[in-house]
Each structure stands twice: as structure tokens, then as C-alpha cells.
Amino acid sequence: MSTTSPGLVPASVLLAEPRPDWLAHWARFATGFSVDKLPPSLLAQAKLVMLDCIGAMAAGMQETENAALAGRLARRGRGEVAAIGAGVALRGDDAAFVNGIAGTALELDEGNQFARGHPGIHVLPAALATALANGRSGAELLTAFILGYEIGARVGAACRLRPSVHPHGTWGTIGAAFATALMEGADETRLAETINVAATMSVGASLSAMLEGATARNSYCGLSNRNGMAAWDLVASGFTGERDCVGSVYGSILAEGFSPAGMTKELGTRFEIERNYFKRHAACRFTHAALDVVVRLVAENGTLAPEAIESIEVATYAMAAQLDGPEPHNVLAARFSLPFAIATTLVNGEASVHAFREPSLSDARIRDLARIVRVREHADYTALLPAMRPAAVTVRLRDGRVLSGETLTNRGDAVDPFTADEVRAKFRDLAAPVWGETHAERVHAAVETIDTAENLTGLNGLLTEPAIKDR
Structure with missing residues (x-):
């Protein structure tokens, strides 16, 4: 046939x-x-x-x-x-x-x-x-x-x-x-x-x-x-x-x-x-290049008050540029909004878990700042995928100053990795509020020695522990 x-x-x-x-x-x-x-x-x-x-x-x-x-x-x-x-x-x-x-x-x-x-x-x-x-x-x-x-x-x-x-x-x-x-x-x-x-x-x-x-x-x-x-x-x-x-x-x-x-x-x-890569910003991976630049600009120039900012422009690769919605209606949408992610990072000092929750989600200063963030695709940046994840950020201040920065990679990438201690510190930051520092350290120790464990009942028992708030 x-x-x-x-x-x-x-x-x-x-x-x-x-x-x-x-x-x-x-x-x-x-x-x-x-x-x-x-x-x-x-x-x-x-x-x-x-x-x-x-x-x-x-x-x-x-x-x-x-x-x-x-x-x-x-x-x-x-x-x-x-x-x-x-x-x-x-x-x-x-x-x-x-x-x-x-x-x-x-x-x-x-x-x-x-x-x-x-x-x-x-x-x-x-x-x-x-x-x-x-x-x-x-x-x-x-x-x-x-x-x-x-x-x-x-x-x-x-x-x-x-x-x-x-x-x-x-x-x-x-x-x-x-x-x-x-x-x-x-x-x-x-x-x-x-x-x-x-x-x-x-x-x-x-x-x-x-x-x-x-x-x-x-x-x-x-x-x-x-x-x-x-x-x-x-x-x-x-x-x-x-x-x-x-x-x-x-x-x-x-x-x-x-x-x-x-x-x-x-x-x-x-x-x-x-x-692989590890993440510290609690937002979509595609936002991380721009957020890395924003964090660096703050470190170099001091805190940037929202009322001092006239506009923010972001040039980045295609998938990141897609995240241009400035009005997220819930936590998940906020994590996939590049304008909101930048705004909440500037106000909170970091793109932490709490930076995407209430009261940040409804904070008028963050909302207003997100509305003046403009995002566009830079074709040359898209062409660098997947080995690089670039972004350039330009912040125009009302006093006439212009702050700008660029990165080709994300912090935490294989080419710019976090140290093992930084990854462990991230685990403690996430696990200690759930179980307390002592129990979180027990889980850490069990994973560190996992290759010598005869079975997994010990680790599973640790992971079954209820959260502090449930005790």
C-alpha cells in the first residue's frame, strides 16, 4: 500500500x-x-x-x-x-x-x-x-x-x-x-x-x-x-x-x-x-539571569528605592522574554512574571520564597514597580541557548543616573556553580523551618552517608517526621 x-x-x-x-x-x-x-x-x-x-x-x-x-x-x-x-x-x-x-x-x-x-x-x-x-x-x-x-x-x-x-x-x-x-x-x-x-x-x-x-x-x-x-x-x-x-x-x-x-x-x-544547576531564586529559571544582574546592581550601588526608579528594561532570551506579564494574580503566576520577580527582589532584597507570597503579592510598591519593567527578546541571546542563559538589565533613575549590567550565565550553572556548602546551606534554609535545625541536620547526615546504608528505612523514617507546626 x-x-x-x-x-x-x-x-x-x-x-x-x-x-x-x-x-x-x-x-x-x-x-x-x-x-x-x-x-x-x-x-x-x-x-x-x-x-x-x-x-x-x-x-x-x-x-x-x-x-x-x-x-x-x-x-x-x-x-x-x-x-x-x-x-x-x-x-x-x-x-x-x-x-x-x-x-x-x-x-x-x-x-x-x-x-x-x-x-x-x-x-x-x-x-x-x-x-x-x-x-x-x-x-x-x-x-x-x-x-x-x-x-x-x-x-x-x-x-x-x-x-x-x-x-x-x-x-x-x-x-x-x-x-x-x-x-x-x-x-x-x-x-x-x-x-x-x-x-x-x-x-x-x-x-x-x-x-x-x-x-x-x-x-x-x-x-x-x-x-x-x-x-x-x-x-x-x-x-x-x-x-x-x-x-x-x-x-x-x-x-x-x-x-x-x-x-x-x-x-x-x-x-x-x-x-546540572541549583537554584536560589524562588522563581522560574528563566528569570534568574535578570535577577542575578539586579542583585549585582544593588550590591554595587546600594538599595534602589522603588520611588527613585523611572524605568527598568530587560533584554533576554526568548523563553525568558515570554514571562513579561506584569500583573500576576497568584503566587504561581508571580514566580513566572519577570517584571514582578525583579520588583519584589528590589523591595525585599532577595527573590526568596516569601518574596512571592503575601504581603508582597499585593504590595502596592512592588505592583507599581512591576508595571514599569519592560521585557524584550534579544535574538543574539536566544542564539546562545542552551549553553548560556543571558540577560541585560538597564535601570533608569529619576535623578538621571543609568545603571546597567549583563550576564551570560546564571549563578548556580555548571559553569558558575554554587559550592557544596552553599547547596547545603540552601537545604538548611528550606528544611529547618519545617523540622527544626536538629532534625534537618539528621536528614542531611543520612543523605551524606546514603551509599553505606543497608536499607532506606532510616531515611524514610526521618522524612516521615511531621512539620513543627503540626506537633
Whole structure:
């Protein structure tokens, strides 16, 4: 049979094509992988990423809707896996769901600029839940976490998501499924099958949700964790996937331009978890370059009072320029408003969690300042993606002075990283208000020694501790 309709490929053609070689390559690589063979620097980085994710989940769980969801899931049925920061233990898939949601709520979870998303928080909740269910060791959890992070990030880097698709919940589903399958002892054949089944369970969600402040957007990562676990359940039960579902979904449905070569290039010698970034500004990553410049201008020139500012101009790359809405109506929308993020940083002195909550959200000084921020795309900056995330900020003062600055990278990037101590300090800043300093330090110590833990019941017990306000 032949067809003339564009994009319609006959089954005879599809079925004649072989399964991509990279699937088998990845399955072989994963089954022979062990943290025992990894350099100390990679292990240390993986622990930092894990610690960062836990801090983001614990703090994010204190948001009203996340705490309510954890309580609702607990009423449906309790289990053994911590809903981190909620003070309850849930069934594994429910815990992975709510932990994934909580981890993205504050816009403080780590990410990978080459993947253009957040691999860690898409993988850790599912990996932890499955490791606990199977009595796995801390070293085995680290192994699954690193590999789940790696395969998810590589899919993200090997394609270009469509501009209307939100990156949360997409390729992270593959990472969650892969880590889950490893924790359940999948062989090479079923690991490869899991990749394809997980791809078809990716969330195809609208990017507009983040711009509109639709808080359902925070569920996408939770869905990735839950769907990843379900993908393995399907494969373990005998279900099968497409011959090349990753190529289908990330080559033409959610994304385009998928490059199989990217899945195996330098595999085993270059790890995406070592090319990650950490966040200190509690706002969308795309705002960070401009915020870094603003913070530097204040450090160099002293506090800039809102009434002294005539206008603020921002030139940045395309995705950041999209965040130009000056009138956010809720906390989530504020985190995705570059004008508001700049204004609240100038008034509060930092883009902290509280800088995006009340009373800042309705502060007239911040609102008025946000209205005089103008944002535009700089085509030369867009051309520097993904290796760089540039922005230039010009502040015109009413006394005639003009302050300006530029950055090509974001603080916390792989090329301008935070120190390990800075990442640990961030964890304490997020976890201590939840559990108190002493308990937060116990969690930190458990993560630091995770590779020597015979099982994960100790860490899980620490993560099940209720928040201070609940005692």
C-alpha cells in the first residue's frame, strides 16, 4: 500500500523498521552500572542533588494545597513511604505523586539546562518509593537515581519540545520509569521495553498553565513519577510498547528533531547530573539571569528605592522574554512574571520564597514597580541557548543616573556553580523551618552517608517526621 497524505506512514513501512540500537545499548549499560565504580566527585554530586530535592519537597509540602492533598491521599489509604514534610506515610505511588508535586511548588528544585527541565524531581520520588518497597540499599537507590536522571536528561537534550508544551511531566516520565524498573531488578529486555512504554505515558501539558498561574501545573511532575511507576507495572505484567515510542513522541508529537545519537554519546564518561544547576531564586529559571544582574546592581550601588526608579528594561532570551506579564494574580503566576520577580527582589532584597507570597503579592510598591519593567527578546541571546542563559538589565533613575549590567550565565550553572556548602546551606534554609535545625541536620547526615546504608528505612523514617507546626 502507498499513501499520498503527508505524515501518514503505512504500517508495512513502520513494521519493517528495526528497533533503535540505542535502546539495547542503554539497557546493557544500566545492568552493568554500579556506584561502586564511580568517582567520588560524581557520588558527591548525586548526593547534593538528592539533598536539594528533599529540601524542595519538604518546604513545598507546606503549601496549603499540597498539605491538603497529602491529607486527602492519607484518608484514602496509608502506606510505608513518607509524604516528605507532611508527617504521614502513604502508598508508594501516592507518595511519589504528592512528593513530585511538592518538589516543584516553590520553583526551587534543581535542573539541567541542556535537558531544559528538572530531571531530579522527576526521578527521586518514584525511585525512593520503589527502593523502599523492595528493600533496596542506599547504594542501589543512588544507582537508580543517577541512571534515571541520566536517561531522562538525555532525552530532553536530544530533542526540542514544542513551544506550547510544558517541560514538566514529559521526558521525566522515562527517567522515573527507568529508575523504578532498576529497583525491581528488570533485565535488559524489560528495561528497553520500559523506556518505550514510559514514553507513551508522558504528560502532554500546556505551557500556558505556568503563565496563567494555573496551580494544576505543579501536578505534572507528580504525574511523571506516578506514570513512571505505572509504566513498569505494565511491563512487569507483560504489556509491550511501540518499537520506537521515544522517537515517535519526542520526534513528532511532544517534540521534534529527536537525535538517537545523543542518547549514547559519551555514555558512562559524561554524566548529566554533573552538568546540572541549583537554584536560589524562588522563581522560574528563566528569570534568574535578570535577577542575578539586579542583585549585582544593588550590591554595587546600594538599595534602589522603588520611588527613585523611572524605568527598568530587560533584554533576554526568548523563553525568558515570554514571562513579561506584569500583573500576576497568584503566587504561581508571580514566580513566572519577570517584571514582578525583579520588583519584589528590589523591595525585599532577595527573590526568596516569601518574596512571592503575601504581603508582597499585593504590595502596592512592588505592583507599581512591576508595571514599569519592560521585557524584550534579544535574538543574539536566544542564539546562545542552551549553553548560556543571558540577560541585560538597564535601570533608569529619576535623578538621571543609568545603571546597567549583563550576564551570560546564571549563578548556580555548571559553569558558575554554587559550592557544596552553599547547596547545603540552601537545604538548611528550606528544611529547618519545617523540622527544626536538629532534625534537618539528621536528614542531611543520612543523605551524606546514603551509599553505606543497608536499607532506606532510616531515611524514610526521618522524612516521615511531621512539620513543627503540626506537633
